[in-house]
Amino acid sequence: MSETATTVRVNLGERSYDVHVGPGILDDVGAHVHELDRSSAIGKVFMIGNPTVDALYGDRVRRSIADAVGAAPIDIQIPDGEQYKNFETLTSIYDRVLAEGADRGAVLVALGGGVVGDVVGFAAATILRGVRFVQIPTTLLAQVDSSVGGKTAVNHSAGKNLIGAFHQPAVVVSDPDTFTTLPDREYRAGLAEVVKYGVILDEKLFDLIEERGDEVSARAPQLLTELVARSVAIKADVVERDEKEGGLRAVLNFGHTVGHAVEKVTGYSRFLHGEAVALGMVAAARLSVKIGACSSDVPQRLEALLTKLGLDTEIPSDIDRAAIEHAVGFDKKVRGDLVTFIVCDSMGACSRKPLRAADIRPAL
Ligand SMILES: NC(=O)c1ccc[n+]([C@@H]2O[C@H](COP(=O)([O-])OP(=O)(O)OC[C@H]3O[C@@H](n4cnc5c(N)ncnc54)[C@H](O)[C@@H]3O)[C@@H](O)[C@H]2O)c1
Numbered sequence: 001m002s003e004t005a006t007t008v009r010v011n012l013g014e015r016s017y018d019v020h021v022g023p024g025i026l027d028d029v030g031a032h033v034h035e036l037d038r039s040s041a042i043g044k045v046f047m048i049g050n051p052t053v054d055a056l057y058g059d060r061v062r063r064s065i066a067d068a069v070g071a072a073p074i075d076i077q078i079p080d081g082e083q084y085k086n087f088e089t090l091t092s093i094y095d096r097v098l099a100e101g102a103d104r105g106a107v108l109v110a111l112g113g114g115v116v117g118d119v120v121g122f123a124a125a126t127i128l129r130g131v132r133f134v135q136i137p138t139t140l141l142a143q144v145d146s147s148v149g150g151k152t153a154v155n156h157s158a159g160k161n162l163i164g165a166f167h168q169p170a171v172v173v174s175d176p177d178t179f180t181t182l183p184d185r186e187y188r189a190g191l192a193e194v195v196k197y198g199v200i201l202d203e204k205l206f207d208l209i210e211e212r213g214d215e216v217s218a219r220a221p222q223l224l225t226e227l228v229a230r231s232v233a234i235k236a237d238v239v240e241r242d243e244k245e246g247g248l249r250a251v252l253n254f255g256h257t258v259g260h261a262v263e264k265v266t267g268y269s270r271f272l273h274g275e276a277v278a279l280g281m282v283a284a285a286r287l288s289v290k291i292g293a294c295s296s297d298v299p300q301r302l303e304a305l306l307t308k309l310g311l312d313t314e315i316p317s318d319i320d321r322a323a324i325e326h327a328v329g330f331d332k333k334v335r336g337d338l339v340t341f342i343v344c345d346s347m348g349a350c351s352r353k354p355l356r357a358a359d360i361r362p363a364l
């Protein structure tokens, strides 16, 4: 196994698992799947991905699994794109897995970005009331965010991620070498989530990205291993303390209230999620200054860093502010007419604050 890999343990009692991070560790997937056999015998192994990622990494992962487990995984391909994170895709997975005669030992291996991880995770949560699944996230966003924490979902016509379950993976294998093939926009959008962890909980992580911005943009594998592992450790810590989002876990939504609203009013087509989060974080940091929670230094540093990383910081003027405010009022996180807003208290520290949607207008 790779010597440069690090492992972050997510401690959730009997649902605990390891997140392995390191360049080249796609070749270790089989060994990690095989290790699952120790806790309870594994049955059929299914590898589920999409043609884009499969063409790049499918053979390597298949070979690794076949070598370690002694049988090639059963291949399932789903179409590439957020629009396929739906019931039809889910049903197609159910049909194949059940047709193969899967039992409760079945293992679903999700190879791809957050879309694949979310839909495969939900399939695993529901097939035979829950089978194990392995996350092999191949986008930056998926490595630092969606593969860890156990939220799984598909979209419904009434909204994104409305049908889902909490179902933790059995193991996560994250190889930052996969970023070398990631489209530039996808990569930069993922960086927004890494910056988010720095702003809300880890000033030193923010400093590190600031100091080594050029290497970050160049996707230097060792540095990326560190950024992914630190992001995962932060998310793991939050999830350990609040697995089902009773309270604390909401801090991970920093920048997301406005970000989601911007995505929604632009029809989920103009911005990638991370791009919208970058806009939302700047708005949230400005709002934090306006309500006296932090100094103007925080939004200034944040804007400078996001700009350096190639992310926009101003919500384009053609986007209707009233529409954003309206969308904020309809966010999933709204209780009564108050939105739980995440504000910065200083760089690396944040807190939850209930606000009215109208209160955010001056920061947009
Ligand atoms: N479960 C959670 O906690 C959680 C958290 C955040 C986001 N999400 C979900 O994640 C999804 C977004 O995930 P995403 O940003 O990874 O998007 P994605 O899965 O759509 O991947 C983006 C694109 O990159 C391609 N791709 C993936 N890896 C690649 C690689 N290494 N090289 C080249 N191309 C590659 C994909 O095929 C796709 O075309 C959304 O559906 C969102 O709701 C879930």
Ligand SMILES: [Zn+2]
Binding pocket: 145, 193, 256, 273, 277
């Ligand atoms: Zn996000």
